[in-house]
Amino acid sequence: xxxxxxxxxxxxxxxxxxxxxxxxxxxxxxxxxxxxxxxxxxxxxxxxxxxxxxxxxxxxxxxxxxxxxxxxxxxxxxxxxxxxxxxxxxxxxxxxxxxxxxxxxxxxxxxxxxxxxxxxxxxxxxxxxxxxxxxxxxxxxxxxxxxxxxxxxxxxxxxxxxxxxxxxxxxxxxxxxxxxxxxxxxxxxxxxxxxxxxxxxxxxxxxxxxxxxxxxxxxxxxxxxxxxxxxxxxxxxxxxxxxxxxxxxxxxxxxxxxxxxxxxxxxxxxxxxxxxxxxxxxxxxxxxxxxxxxxxxxxxxxxxxxxxxxxxxxxxxxxxxxxxxxxxxxxxxxxxxxxxxxxxxxxxxxxxxxxxxxxxxxxxxxxxxxxxxxxxxxxxxxxxxxxxxxxxxxxxxxxxxxxxxxxxxxx
Numbered sequence: 001x002x003x004x005x006x007x008x009x010x011x012x013x014x015x016x017x018x019x020x021x022x023x024x025x026x027x028x029x030x031x032x033x034x035x036x037x038x039x040x041x042x043x044x045x046x047x048x049x050x051x052x053x054x055x056x057x058x059x060x061x062x063x064x065x066x067x068x069x070x071x072x073x074x075x076x077x078x079x080x081x082x083x084x085x086x087x088x089x090x091x092x093x094x095x096x097x098x099x100x101x102x103x104x105x106x107x108x109x110x111x112x113x114x115x116x117x118x119x120x121x122x123x124x125x126x127x128x129x130x131x132x133x134x135x136x137x138x139x140x141x142x143x144x145x146x147x148x149x150x151x152x153x154x155x156x157x158x159x160x161x162x163x164x165x166x167x168x169x170x171x172x173x174x175x176x177x178x179x180x181x182x183x184x185x186x187x188x189x190x191x192x193x194x195x196x197x198x199x200x201x202x203x204x205x206x207x208x209x210x211x212x213x214x215x216x217x218x219x220x221x222x223x224x225x226x227x228x229x230x231x232x233x234x235x236x237x238x239x240x241x242x243x244x245x246x247x248x249x250x251x252x253x254x255x256x257x258x259x260x261x262x263x264x265x266x267x268x269x270x271x272x273x274x275x276x277x278x279x280x281x282x283x284x285x286x287x288x289x290x291x292x293x294x295x296x297x298x299x300x301x302x303x304x305x306x307x308x309x310x311x312x313x314x315x316x317x318x319x320x321x322x323x324x325x326x327x328x329x330x331x332x333x334x335x336x337x338x339x340x341x342x343x344x345x346x347x348x349x350x351x352x353x354x355x356x357x358x359x360x361x362x363x364x365x366x367x368x369x370x371x372x373x374x375x376x377x378x379x380x381x382x383x384x385x386x387x388x389x390x391x392x393x394x395x396x397x398x399x400x401x402x403x404x405x406x407x408x409x410x411x
Contacts, residue, residue: 017067018074024064025071041083042395044068048089049105065090085392107353109342109363110370114249115294120348121241122293126203128235130210130217131225133196138226140183140193141165145223149216151209156197161185163194236323239306241341243299244320249360250286250296251275252382255335258357263307264315266300273297280383365390369397 028047037043051061065086069079080086109117124132134148143151147167157164166180183193197209205211210222247266248258257277267274273286273296289295303320307313310328312321318332333341338357346355361382368378375390384390 013070013074017070021067021071021074024067028068041080041085042392044080044083045085045089052105062090105354106356106359106362108366109249109346109355109359111249111363111367113346113349113351114245114360114363116349116351117245117342117345118242118294118299120345121238121245123348124199126212127225129196129199129203130212130222132191133193133200134210134222134226136183136191136193136196137165141167141181143167145226146219148210149208149219149222152207153201153209154207156209158194158198161194163197236306236310236326236328239303240320240323240328241345243296243303244341245345245360246289246294246296246299247273247275247286248357249364251277251284252361252364253277254361255338255357258320258338259332259335261319262315263304263313263317263319266319268297268301273300277383282380282383284381284383362393365393366397369394 028044031037031047031050032039032043037046048061048065051064052058056064065080069081072079081090134145137143137148138145151165155166157166162182162184164180164182166178168178183197185194186192200209203211204213205217206214208216210217244258247253251257253261257279260278261275262278265276265278267276272288275284275286277284286296288297292298304313307317307321307328312328312330320333322329322331322333322337335357342355342357342359346353365378365382368381369390375387375394378384378390378393379387382390
């Protein structure tokens with residue numbers, strides 16, 4: 001007589017462990033009931049992800065899954081760990097890296113979030129603001145870097161239509177003579193002296209107009225800023241990052257694809273870009289955006305001009321180089337550099353969540369799903385091998401609506 005394995009299991013399992021399995025199954029059932037979820041693998045991965053977000057150690061999550069599997073086997077059901085979605089979750093559970101298209105523990109970057117990150121790239125840094133204001137003051141009044149480094153707020157009066165700067169000059173042993181100079185506003189001009197000097201108020205220079213960290217700025221540092229012509233040394237990254245974010249999002253570039261993309265692979269056409277992504281079976285078309293600020297072709301053209309200036313424009317050259325201050329290196333970005341870029345720009349844009357480079361690709365797919373783009377069109381554009389990958393994103397996007405678990409948990 002053949003004995004069923006599950007019947008043997010019921011006899012072999014200690015009563016205490018069986019009770020713990022039943023308790024865990026009850027907790028999982030309550031989770032599903034709370035958010036009206038079916039008993040499917042997708043719901044289980046959301047449950048386990050919630051435990052992970054609550055700070056439960058990975059080994060403890062693994063034990064929870066074992067208990068849920070045991071409960072199912074005791075009830076004559078197949079264990080969860082055989083399900084493809086659960087297997088993918090487990091592969092990512094013990095790794096800091098994204099697990100690919102089938103599942104991601106990182107939040108998607110939807111189109112509007114990418115736009116916010118691009119806007120953050122263009123916000124002037126503190127040194128850019130100092131450089132702009134210093135170049136304007138020097139051009140109008142002829143002041144040296146040393147004189148501007150000593151300039152205090154008590155000597156500056158900012159009005160709506162002009163800014164007045166009082167300067168004390170001393171000749172020989174005579175008494176210092178104070179002179180007041182007026183700089184008129186030029187509304188709508190990026191080099192408006194009133195706006196440029198007013199922007200220095202929030203930089204933490206204490207009593208000094210061009211100060212930093214509550215003290216007067218180093219004269220040599222201010223001199224270097226003046227030589228930049230009003231542009232901070234971080235400008236290369238500010239030109240690279242919008243192009244990288246917009247092309248990476250619109251093309252749904254995987255990490256390896258972004259790292260190995262060459263300048264010859266990005267072709268500018270009248271109505272957008274045509275990208276020949278290495279390893280993909282077909283060309284990827286990126287139509288021009290209605291707003292030039294978020295147009296991949298415009299951002300790419302700006303970055304190419306920067307590469308031209310740095311002597312790095314060449315068809316066989318890397319599309320995106322590593323940068324450091326004013327330097328564009330010949331070497332390309334590393335994977336950690338892509339993730340750091342996304343982290344930095346997301347933080348500057350005020351976004352909250354867990355973001356990595358793969359968040360751009362996931363966000364592109366989710367945005368397309370949200371906008372009602374047909375599954376086969378999404379799969380073709382993202383170079384997915386099957387419609388099943390899109391369907392998984394569709395299920396997750398459905399769960400992210402107002403009446404589902406992910407939306408209520410803020411995942």
